[in-house]
Amino acid sequence: MLLKVNELSSKAIVNITYNDSPSFSGIVAGECKGDMWVDDIENPNIALVASFAVGSFSILGEPTDIEVYNKFKAFIIENMFCELKSKGIDYFEFSIESEKAKPYILEMFNNKAIQIEDEYVFRKNDKYTESFIVPDGYEIYKVDSEFLKKLESGVFDNQEFLLECLLESWGTYNDFLKKSVAFVAVNQNRIVAVIIGTARFKNIIPIDIEIEDSHRKKGLALALTRHFVNECIDNGLIAQWDCVDSNIASKRTVEKAGFKLLKKNTIYWFKI
Numbered sequence: 001m002l003l004k005v006n007e008l009s010s011k012a013i014v015n016i017t018y019n020d021s022p023s024f025s026g027i028v029a030g031e032c033k034g035d036m037w038v039d040d041i042e043n044p045n046i047a048l049v050a051s052f053a054v055g056s057f058s059i060l061g062e063p064t065d066i067e068v069y070n071k072f073k074a075f076i077i078e079n080m081f082c083e084l085k086s087k088g089i090d091y092f093e094f095s096i097e098s099e100k101a102k103p104y105i106l107e108m109f110n111n112k113a114i115q116i117e118d119e120y121v122f123r124k125n126d127k128y129t130e131s132f133i134v135p136d137g138y139e140i141y142k143v144d145s146e147f148l149k150k151l152e153s154g155v156f157d158n159q160e161f162l163l164e165c166l167l168e169s170w171g172t173y174n175d176f177l178k179k180s181v182a183f184v185a186v187n188q189n190r191i192v193a194v195i196i197g198t199a200r201f202k203n204i205i206p207i208d209i210e211i212e213d214s215h216r217k218k219g220l221a222l223a224l225t226r227h228f229v230n231e232c233i234d235n236g237l238i239a240q241w242d243c244v245d246s247n248i249a250s251k252r253t254v255e256k257a258g259f260k261l262l263k264k265n266t267i268y269w270f271k272i
Contacts, residue, residue, distance in 0.1 A: 001039040002048060002075045006030075009042070016047045018097045020121060022201035024049045024058040031179060032199040033171050037075070039068055046072050046101075048080070053169045053198035053208060054226040055093075056267070059105055062098035073108040078188060081272045086097055095119070095271035114272040118245040119267050122259035123204075127233045128226045135219045140227055143196075144181035144241045148173055157190040165208060169198040180205060181237065183227045195224040197232075197239075205232060206240045209253075221253045229257070 007030055016038070017025035022102045027034030030058050034051045046061035063069060074194055076092075078205040084092065096102045106114070134140055141147050143162065151159050170176040179200045187191035192215040197205035207228065209221050225239075232239045241259050243250035244267060 001071065001078075002046075003041060004035065004037050005041055006036075008036075008038070010046070012030045012038075012042060012044050016044050017201065018060065019204065020182045020240075021058065021060075021095075021097050022204040023051050023054050023199040023206050023242070024060060024095075024097070025201040026199040027051060028060065029201055030170055031201060032175075034199075039063075039071060048072075048076070053165075053201070053206075055249060056269075057092070057094040058093055058097060059101065060097045062101040062228075066104075069104045069108065076108070084272060090271055091269050092272050093267065095265055095267055107270075109270060114268050117267045119205075119265040120243055120245070120251070121265060122241040122243075123261045123262050124229050124239055124241075124252050124257065125233075127230045128258075132223060132226050134223050135217070137187055138192075138218075138220065138223075140223060141184050141186060142227070142231065143176075143184060145173075145177060148177075148182075149168045155189070156186060159191065161191045161192050161212070162196075165194055165196050165210060169196070181228060181235070183224050183231070183257065185211075185215070185224060185248065187215065193220045193224060195228045197228075197237075203237050204240050205237050207225050209250075212237050216249075221249075222257055224254065225257045255264065 008028065013029050017028050026032045027036055028047060034049060037048045039046050044061060045063040049058050049060060096105050166176050170180060180197035182196035184191050193211040195207060195209045198208045199206050209224060211220055229239050241254045243254060
């Protein structure tokens with residue numbers, strides 16, 4: 001049986017974290033919000049981690065004992081599937097961080113019709129040096145303490161567009177300001193686009209971009225990304241961009257923004 005925990009010791013964290021998976025490793029390390037279940041609090045071999053920002057699970061760790069996998073399977077089927085169904089969710093979506101653990105995990109669900117999609121992980125380690133071009137009619141603001149004060153005072157419309165992303169990932173303004181980066185694009189005092197670091201592990205921050213439908217294809221994603229990356233570099237951080245194969249617009253933007261491919265993952269899901 002796995003136990004749901006909020007905090008692990010630094011020694012335990014090392015066992016089940018991965019530098020190229022900040023969205024989930026950051027939850028294990030206690031840096032950002034999410035849910036975590038482990039097989040052993042003191043010396044975890046395997047963990048199931050749920051990221052609200054990503055909207056799915058990841059399985060971390062690479063046990064060598066087959067009994068650990070057996071107990072993990074029992075937990076998923078007897079507990080997690082029931083919990084998901086109680087929330088009206090009829091599918092299980094997940095990634096597997098360890099290549100060594102992958103065949104054991106997939107074997108657990110060999111009776112399911114597993115669907116897969118490739119996910120690409122990109123990073124940018126250097127600043128943009130050319131001048132930024134902000135699309136006509138828009139202003140870009142850094143989300144800092146002063147901006148949040150203006151937001152709370154009602155200066156900007158559509159504040160929930162930013163706050164939903166920010167609080168879902170960080171819980172409080174203070175945690176966000178200490179650990180992350182965000183910018184917004186504003187049109188006629190309305191927040192119409194957001195780029196935010198939704199997690200953090202060590203100095204790696206994964207990006208999420210949200211743009212209102214009527215303001216897409218205007219160059220906002222690229223403009224926001226350039227501001228975000230340079231702010232990260234100035235603060236010793238590295239921006240990471242994850243996108244699935246079917247998200248053509250995201251892939252086009254990340255390539256245009258000059259990010260370099262780090263690795264390819266696989267996302268799995270099936271009906272429960």
